[in-house]
Amino acid sequence: MRHPLLKELAIMEALRSRPSGMLTYVLRNILAGADRSLTTRQVHAKLRLLECEGRVQKVPSCSARDHAWAVKEPAPIPVRDRYYLTRCEHCGWRGSSEQCPVYRGWDDADVGCPACHQSFLCDEIGEGA
Numbered sequence: 001m002r003h004p005l006l007k008e009l010a011i012m013e014a015l016r017s018r019p020s021g022m023l024t025y026v027l028r029n030i031l032a033g034a035d036r037s038l039t040t041r042q043v044h045a046k047l048r049l050l051e052c053e054g055r056v057q058k059v060p061s062c063s064a065r066d067h068a069w070a071v072k073e074p075a076p077i078p079v080r081d082r083y084y085l086t087r088c089e090h091c092g093w094r095g096s097s098e099q100c101p102v103y104r105g106w107d108d109a110d111v112g113c114p115a116c117h118q119s120f121l122c123d124e125i126g127e128g129a
């Protein structure tokens with residue numbers, strides 16, 4: 001049975017607050033607050049599920065008895081010099097402008113979306129966007 005305090009959003013938020021890793025029982029204490037019905041075992045089971053989905057990962061901890069958990073962030077998109085990170089407003093594709101087809105007009109060049117070919121990309125977006 002799923003415990004009502006085992007909310008994915010709350011788990012991810014708590015883990016994000018400590019990128020170096022958080023022990024299972026520490027996460028349990030944060031989630032549970034004064035509620036004693038939530039057990040570390042339940043939290044661990046939920047973390048194992050999230051691990052299978054690739055959302056969290058085990059990281060080494062200072063405790064010999066337990067490993068810590070951290071959010072598994074998606075790998076950054078590599079962008080080489082001369083190119084920039086861009087996003088398609090139409091389909092949501094994002095990647096390096098290196099991968100985009102260039103359509104040359106009479107006075108300018110437009111960069112197209114390699115996924116949907118429906119829109120031109122012109123905005124440079126930051127890594128965190």
Ligand SMILES: [Zn+2]
Pocket residue numbers: 088089090091092093113114115116117118119
């Ligand atoms: Zn697109």
